[in-house]
Amino acid sequence: MTRPLSHQKLQSDLVLEQCWISNLDSLWMQINCEMYSSESPGPDYSGPKEVPDKNKANGLYFRDGKCRIDYILVYRKSNPQTEKREVFERNIRAEGLQMEKESSLTNSDIIFVKLHAPWEVLGKYAELMNVRMPFRRKIYYLHRRYKFMNRIEKQISRFRGWLPRKPMKLDKETLPDLEENDCYTAPFSQQRIHHFIIHNKDTFFNNATRSRIVHHILQRVKYEEGKNKIGLNRLLSNGSYEAAFPLHEGSYRSKNSIRTHGAENHRHLLYECWASWGVWYKYQPLDLVRRYFGEKIGLYFAWLGWYTGMLFPAAFIGLFVFLYGVTTLNHCQVSKEVCQATDIIMCPICDKYCPFMRLSDSCVYAKVTHLFDNGATVFFAVFMAVWATVFLEFWKRRRAVIAYDWDLIDWEEEEEEIRPQFEAKYSKKERMNPISGKPEPYQAFADKCSRLIVSASGIFFMICVVIAAVFGIVIYRVVTVSTFAAFKWALIRNNSQVATTGTAVCINFCIIMLLNVLYEKVALFLTNLEQPRTESEWENSFTLKMFLFQFVNLNSSTFYIAFFLGRFTGHPGAYLRLINRWRLEECHPSGCLIDLCMQMGIIMVLKQTWNNFMELGYPLIQNWWTRRKLRQEYGTQRKTSFPQWEKDYNLQPMNAYGLFDEYLEMILQFGFTTIFVAAFPLAPLLALLNNIIEIRLDAYKFVTQWRRPLASRAKDIGIWYGILEGIGILSVITNAFVIAVTSDFIPRLVYAYKYGPCAGQGEAGQKCMVGYVNASLSVFLVSDFENRSEPTSNGSEFSGSPLKYCRYRDYRDPPHSPVPYGYTLQFWHVLAARLAFIIVFEHLVFCIKHLISYLIPDLPKDLRDRMRREKYLIQEMMYEAELERLQKERKERKKNGKSYHNEWP
Template sequence: MEASSSGITNGKTKVFHPVAKDVNILFDELEAVSSPCKDDDSLLHPGNLTSTSDDASRLEAGGETVPERNKSNGLYFRDGKCRIDYILVYRKSSPQTEKREVFERNIRAEGLQMEKESSLINSDIIFVKLHAPWEVLGRYAEQMNVRMPFRRKIYYLPRRYKFMSRIDKQISRFRRWLPKKPMRLDKETLPDLEENDCYTAPFSQQRIHHFIIHNKETFFNNATRSRIVHHILQRIKYEEGKNKIGLNRLLTNGSYEAAFPLHEGSYRSKNSIRTHGAENHRHLLYECWASWGVWYKYQPLDLVSKEVCQATDIIMCPVCDKYCPFMRLSDSCVYAKVTHLFDNGATVFFAVFMAVWATVFLEFWKRRRAVIAYDWDLIDWEEEEEEIRPQFEAKYSKKERMNPISGKPEPYQAFTDKCSRLIVSASGIFFMICVVIAAVFGIVIYRVVTVSTFAAFKWALIRNNSQVATTGTAVCINFCIIMLLNVLYEKVALLLTNLEQPRTESEWENSFTLKMFLFQFVNLNSSTFYIAFFLGRFTGHPGAYLRLINRWRLEECHPSGCLIDLCMQMGIIMVLKQTWNNFMELGYPLIQNWWTRRKVRQEHGPERKISFPQWEKDYNLQPMNAYGLFDEYLEMILQFGFTTIFVAAFPLAPLLALLNNIIEIRLDAYKFVTQWRRPLASRAKDIGIWYGILEGIGILSVITNAFVIAITSDFIPRLVYAYKYGPCAGQGEAGQKCMVGYVNASLSVFRISDFENRSEPESDGSEFSGTPLKYCRYRDYRDPPHSLVPYGYTLQFWHVLAARLAFIIVFEHLVFCIKHLISYLIPDLPKDLRDRMRREKYLIQEMMYEAELERLQKERKERKKNGKAHHNEWP
């Protein structure tokens, strides 16, 4: 969103002055509006913007009025005429003086105008203000295919719109009890906002008479101006005779400390926005986006337990060697009740619902994306319009070939060079994934070692809950490892992506995004996959336990099942990560900015009030992430995975995600508007590779939830017992009475004298009945010790295994069929939008033809008029 002296825009191209009757303004008339800016690089003022410079005095003496506000708000040069499009910051003490001088000299050679100011806080800091005049903007806008308005849109209202408007009026009568205009932007707070949409087309200087240009200084909005200047700065050399170009490298080597476009003034105002309107776009965003008072509006842009609790006579075998005691099954009553909340018949339907919801969400997002792309004039923007990355151009400038689309020569990367770089990059990705697996292996070792340690603890609370304590501490340690590895992953992903040398910015972003997502996803979910599908599955049985490195006995599930461990893993990781992300996104910038303001007050004294210019205020804010909105996208994608992949094990994940998003929308708004420097505007047709990742997560969620229900939960064993082995077996009935005896049927018997020496517990179990125990129970389907094949698998085990495999196949095919059906039934483009686009294409062709015909008629009339005048002058 951008602000100008004439009004405020809101995402789309807006026109604030009355539209001229003749929109085809001639080029010679436009050239008459000359820029008053002067290139003043030699004058270095101390930053006092309240005084009028000599340039401004000369302008005022020449009859041109300089708005006093422009001289004092820090958004213009000292003459009050040239708007600041970009700010560079450096220190005079920096040793990179030569590179900076060459860079600034080339900046002026490109036509950009420059002015310098020293900081009011630190005289060593110099602000370089850059302004792009009309000639530069026009030249580069044409190169960058910047779309600009050339004719007002003509809307037609379909009949269904009229019908729906009548329905909306009837519905609105029943909404009086709701907040005013729920989930809508309250435009009554914006009395100065007039919305006039325009058709747009790539800017061309040869056809400049087709575009609506009321004022050359405001024709390109602020976002476009800063984007063009940034584009220029990324392609300027800073060493003569070498292919060393770009502002990013100068920021890396310390030649410049910062580079950013300016915010449009203060985000606060003494006057109410309802009565006086918004002071600027920043003020508008603060009131209508970052305010908690608008949280409800859109952004200016979703029996078994009973048996366990009563089983006081069932004694369970120890869950670890020596130190773990025998325990009654009824001691796990609380965990069984908690598990039953998630592990019941409704879990299957909830998993199916979430899988279908993920598909519906993505399909409607595609429709919403199409509407947004249309509103923001990006529907016809293609990747072919992108410029080649300066780094790619500098690397392969000696090798060129013809572009098959544009027919122009461009730098070319050989196939063998590209393949070799991709192989090295893939090897780096594989190595980092191995690092994650090694970290998970370390967590597994920690779990199997500490469960015995907690079982021998002095505190009864921890000793009696050794497994829960092991799981809780392991999750916390896992979270710390995740956060540490994330720092390493970002550096490795950046290194590998730059090694690949992508051709365009979108290719670079897609490659970097894919690597970071793979790293983060594996890092965040590897332990979860271990708990869901491997914990307690390969432990063996009492008397024949499988061991790690022939020493440590593998960890078993809790007597109430493995689902409680998975639920704890999901809940702790999700809550801790969301809390940490919110703190780093808002709390950290708040602390940093508070510390900066505190140092300023200490240096200048609290009694002295200084009015700082806008560039000084923005410099003291926190810089935006170097990768733009990447962290925001990544956080949402990982959250989407939490709410879909293991939702059958942790149904609270969607609720936590909803609460987090309601809070984070306002936190992000507050951060962008008040705590961060203004981000650089960029164009994108959609969310890029992120959408493919979302679809992949949706497919993976169906598979994982099928396995969680079939393998991790007790849904299938209970179903098999009810229809095959329970009191209602063969009757086709199901219910609470059919589950009587299930717990006892799911436990096997072990003879204590068959324990290995290193597994034999220190206690003999006499505390339960007064005499040493002879038998204990464990979770499995195995024959008793006095059978023909002691501890062999029972027939019930194979029935449960077959039912689990059958359920996975049926569940996956059913859900995938539903997903494909929904994808087919919901079109990617709304029908009314498709009709409007077709209508507009037709109107654009007509208008282009009429405009060209009108121009030819004017030229013919002028030639006739000139011919008659010449004839009359002939003697």
Template sequence: TVFLEFWKRRRSTLIYAWDLIEWEEDEETLRPQFEAKYYKMETVNPITGKPEPHQPSSDKITRLLVSVSGIFFMISLVITAVFAVVVYRLVVMEHFASFKWNFIKQYWQFATSGAAVCINFVIIMLLNLAYEKIAYLLTNLEYPRTESEWENSFALKMFLFQFVNLNSSIFYIAFFLGRFVGHPGKYNKLFDRWRLEECHPSGCLIDLCLQMSVIMFLKQIWNNFMELGYPLIQNWWSRHKIKRGVQDASIPQWENDWNLQPMNLHGLMDEYLEMVLQFGFTTIFVAAFPLAPLLALLNNIIEIRLDAYKFVTQWRRPLPARATDIGIWLGILEGIGILSVITNAFVIAITSDYIPRFVYEYRYGPCANSAEHSDNCLQGYVNNSLSFFDLSELGVGKSGYCRYRDYRTPPWSSKPYEFTLQYWHILAARLAFIIVFEHLVFGIKSFIAYLIPDVPKGLYNRIRREKYLVQEMMYEAELEHLQQERRKSGQPVHHEWP
């Protein structure tokens, strides 16, 4: 919230410096594609008073519904890919658990997660190639009125595609992995064949941290290569071809500049998208992966210099365009800020062991009836979090009991393997924590946004001063005009005009 509020202050300063305070996007010209499509359907613009092409509401709604359907289809495709990776994890898990190599056999859960993360990253990169073309087609299908509307629509689709593509597997690990496993003797199975995967014995945060760290690290390396390494290779190849075809090695500088890589069709959209997705990585699951902001900071320190080198030496100079803000990206950043509060509340309450430890310490532990609490209050927590299972129920000739992580009644009770009262206490505490955490953080966010004004006070007073001077000049000009009219008509001139 502090970051976004200070960006609004910076934005207002830039608008004033570039004299764009009174400039509105309504002054933009219509897109040629829009004019060519609806030139027969004209209506009078209420601002300019001139006729211009108009898109009927029925046609606009129909095209919007088709575009939304395409978005949902692509999102469902991503979810299908995540489900395929889940099935892969279930199949490979059994093979790694019985692997001949002792290292893999001992750390089969890490091996399964690591292989699945790498495959998931390859799927993400392959789907990214298709997303841009599909988003381009869906946006053109809507026939936006102006270039800013086209860019906002295209940016929103690209963000939705990329966000779901990057974070769907992370959401699965954070909130679904190990939640519907069942218990010994009654495990839930996928297609009645593969047992659902469980979290690491130390908790699901290990799997979530591994997933986020690998995806974030590999994606930053890939983005830096595509932004700088790929243009470098293309420019080297183009210079090599020119030198082979030209006898004189001295080529004018303007021709060398023309042979650089052109700015892509979407301008800075890729740069914005990369930063917004990185902002999501550093906020949405920061409770599970606290190193994400540090990795983002190190990446951005490097990328600032890489981008400067890329824009100056590898790309042609882009054409400038007026803009009063960063478009739809500010709304997306604010939406990510709201989503991050919700997801972190669920990560702390559901994924981590914070709430079970808290309930044990104050309700079931050795300090439950004591006013003083210390480190010894968690003594016996691991044993308390494990339930009993009778091995004789498996029918394999073994007897005795084994322990598994759950809150269920023992097999010798009247209702074996039912959830205990402690389970319901933990569930109620988790729901209460989510509600309290969200309301508290949202209240703090709103208070911070209220305290930090969008326009600096000095700039605000300067703008008001300029408006006052303009009104004073207009008043004096009008007064002088009226005095000249009176002189021409022979009427007496009053110096003190009301």
């Protein structure tokens, strides 16, 4: 694992000379640092080595078998953009890149342009791009965390009898090149090239770095005269080229066992130890993932693995809460009273067609509600708020370790490249960069503000579209509940409200998926309109827009059910109506929590199923269809002889927005797992099961179904971390409101301490809940119904005569009181208790979150000690190097016959 050298030590040429000077007689050069290629193994690699005679046949080299292919461009001869391509390719050769063309074996109209960067070009652009390379061995320093992991492994070994072989552990014999030497690194410099450790110029820059350098060149090559006519991206967008990608390193399958014959290549190694379903229970080889796909993709899988591991305790506690509800179901006084309330007749829940019903008919729903709304719900909500904070704080520590191990500590934004689009748009306006001291294009403040205002207006408009869609769903619910109540089938007629909720959720999901397509195009347009300066700024802006769109789109209906459904319906005889026509929907007699659970469960399962199909199923079908056509036309043996560029071209390209879809899926899942977890404790368990599959699905997709993505550098997960923090704060607020408003926790608590048989005794057991159901229902005189609300059934089927009174959920005075249907004192007590609970819950949980954030340092102590020790060793190395330089200079002066003492001041 390479290690960064502090930037403060590289401020002057003198310090650079001190750090990079060779010390052949000292300890530092006695322990020689073997340069490890991120994708091309060093001399100590024990795996199979490429045979030069096979270079021509494996599709990774030019026809001469010596020049490795660093990048592939694909176009069609029938494409009319010939002139642009010719200018572009002529300028590519002018930059020093070597080029070779091949016709496709399956379609003569398709031309593959193979590009190779020679040593001179690589060295030139590596220096311009500040590519860090190893130059000095470092002293090994043991991590305390490794000692801790060894103790864990010893405990696990005791249970090796029933666990799979080497559970949660990497097979070191399968991964021979995961053992990487520790080296100091510094930005590559051609003037000081002799200080870097170069065993072979062909493998000094690994394949990922070579492809990144070539891509950097292609992004700045002109295809027409004029500064704004540059870049490969524009040629891809206007159809001049069909595709551009680096090559995979060969097949991911092998006829021979990896344990007996070793890995054929790094892709094969990744498939066997990471993408294979047989290793689902083992740790991910993140170092190998990083070396093959780059730091950005490596950080995604590191974060996904960390998130999945942290879901284990959350899923266990959530399952415990659910099982607690199951075990206490028979002892729940509220559900008992509901099931035994055969004499309590409830008012209809919709106009005309909905009949009167016994409260005991909702016995099943009352029991299901208790499974999620019980005494452990509050504890679980507090736990999940704390869990979200612990997850984020420990991820910061984990990220710091990864950034250190992957040589990302000193990688800052100022090393990023300016987007070619920004460079072309503002090429006429330049100013001095205060960091580099070089002139660069800049965007005027007024221009930037005007573009941001237009973009914000677009975001606001799209959010209004989401609200309009939710309003449409509300109208559907209030209209169809009466339709289902008049349905011919008794099953649907008797469960009209459940049928309404279920169909509304499915329709809502379809609307969500359709609007997501529109949001993507709008977000892309608005982001390009803003003209971000760098790629990271573009990604952050696009990410924020898409997250806002999809978060509101996905959760707006859930918020409606949780906080608005049944809250503003009025009461029998004075219902509130939508557009003065449709009666607003009421909650089920057992409460609204069952509707919220259905909404979350259906959306979560459908969303994850659809995402998994689109991520893996769709590429599998497309690749299968391509292979099928090739077999029909050329046969199986001819297909196996296709060169690598032909095989990769037939794979699916990676998403145009990189890892955006993968992150967005997991972040939205994180929101479902935390924001409404008080209403659905099984959400963490569903998320855990999905993520265990998701890791292997993504790994399989990256290794086998997608073309190899361009390796990119990143030091963290970017704006996603800020979004996670925002979700964590929002989850505290929403869970407080769910417990206080949506569930019956507070009304039950008020009844137990104030109005129940144990009032004033300080008890709150099940015996104190006797009579709660009757106390939570108000009485309505049937003759007070409005004409348009009066049910067609008069309730005579219950008592043999027309029904005189019915009950409904609310705290209101009876019809013959001095103030008919006015709020009772219990209503105000419950309202005050709800507000007090929200305030106390939020302040308590936020205090705990801030305390945890303060107590957990962002940097682990062992990492901090290691960095301090390296700083000390660097100072020692610099001192020894300077001393050696003076001694060497003195010997040379004496050798030349000059007087050292006369010239030395």
